[in-house]
Amino acid sequence: MTNEGYSEGRPLDHLNHGNISEQQFLETYNAGDYERPSVTVDMLVFTIRSEAQSNYRKLAEPALQLLMIRRGGHPYMGKWALPGGFVSMQESLEDAARRELVTETGLDDIYLEQLYTWGDVQRDPRTRVISCSYMALVDSSELELEAGDDASDADWFRVEQRLLEEKRHIHERGRTTERRVQLTLSNGTEELSAVIEVKEAVEGSVRSSSMNILEVEGIAFDHAKIMVYALERLRSKVEYTDIAFNLMPETFTLTALQKVYEIISGKKLLAAAFRRKIADWVIETEEFTGNAGHRPSRLYRLNPERMTT
Amino acid sequence: MTNEGYSEGRPLDHLNHGNISEQQFLETYNAGDYERPSVTVDMLVFTIRSEAQSNYRKLAEPALQLLMIRRGGHPYMGKWALPGGFVSMQESLEDAARRELVTETGLDDIYLEQLYTWGDVQRDPRTRVISCSYMALVDSSELELEAGDDASDADWFRVEQRLLEEKRHIHERGRTTERRVQLTLSNGTEELSAVIEVKEAVEGSVRSSSMNILEVEGIAFDHAKIMVYALERLRSKVEYTDIAFNLMPETFTLTALQKVYEIISGKKLLAAAFRRKIADWVIETEEFTGNAGHRPSRLYRLNPERMTT
DNA sequence: TTAATAGTGTCTATGAGACATTATTCT
């Protein structure tokens, strides 16, 4: 094992010998003109919104929605992409993410989580771009979309995922799993879609996983892959954290909360068990819903003492 | 909401108007000479190794160990840092991580997981450096450390974490949690340490968390913070995935596996419950340990059909 | 009255924690 890495023969270390003081070193240090990748942030802004009611008595069917931007220039002109932008030298990654969020949604102070950093060499046809993706969850009640802004190129897309095929192969020292997942996005006018292949392999204790875009319709860059990754993360986190509360308004009914869990996890839940499970995470208020052709529903709010994530 | 982001007034888009074809655009595209951050990967290579036996009958006490490199140049000369290095233009982030891993440990084909990307503006005193951290888990039986390489500057450090203080404050619309965590690393000769402050705040559904280095002894850059983050991730993943198996050799005793769980989670487990829990993840072999002054222990191997991560 | 949702009670199966008990080895 040798002392490689930061300390030998690397771009930043051309002045990095030991016979000057650290202060001298930093004063004379010059970042040099080595080629560097560009760094961007990509935002996955999710919300849960209700679509039209079919019947005065029936509840509106909420759905998971994702914010996307139509590209006005090359490459992928006219396709839809995740909101995002370049990270400047004066801001941290999270600052850049929050800046994008404010720009696109006008919202500050919302749930933001770093997801994954995408670093494939050819992921952007222009030049080498490394993208750090962030997931933001917003409460739909706060959203003011396209207020007056005519023909804006930002829109919410209803997100759906479907498992097309799963192949599982178990051999002596491991297994491989191969899934094809179909992603569908629609905003009422346009329908975007992609088929992503997710491969996982375990060989002894060696594990690898990879994602590939097999087909894509209307979605720019590798963003369809990023979406599938984000949906997977969201689905897994909803099981063992209280992340879903970030999609709820100040007060909400337990049925609405349950719907959010069901939409994200893709599973139907039983009301009794669900209520028991989240009982300690909420506090009841004295308010109720009404005017709905059926029994009113009590409104709850978050319990600040709730489970730590 | 406006069409910001990738498509307007950003470095890569100075030629990005719509009146040429995408092919023309890409042919004339020039990445330009905008200032860009440097991008590195930092590796957290963990293993579990046994230290000396105190008694011929007692089992050796295994401990969690982390690979570190002593810096030979400025800045932080003489301090210990995570192995890592710059990402070149021709390799993906994961390729860079695997390359570092091979360089430092000689190991290929081991568990590797992207952890988090650190992008604070001032995290490196030389210039803006964004670092993507990866966690690698290796089975100690495979390790050949410093084979013949005299006075190498790479070494394994035993890692320990201690909670110094926890303050919890609950107010009407949220709560804050503030913890001070002490990190201690020792390789037998040197002892490194740091005190990290971890703050979490929830206000309504708005959540933020931050980590700060309060004290640091012998650890370069913000690497103490990265370690605390990695330990937290490891601890949480050991609870709900089979990640711990990546630290085990081909065959192992259930007691050894349990020890790994205990070391990472920081909790004592009861053998009966532990064995029930992992029963389906392992397959028994016909081999046993021996020569140990007590009942031999059956060796197990991974069940390739085990739980999906 | 009826359609629809809101909300509760309770049975059962499952799994985890606690702890006692038996098994086996080498010195």
Added chain:
DNA sequence: AGAATAATGTCTCATAGACACTATTAA
């Protein structure tokens, strides 16, 4: 024999799923 670890049996308690049942509203 004795010290040490290996391995299992079983009691209890907490929790999740299933499902039946009651409650309440507006048209």
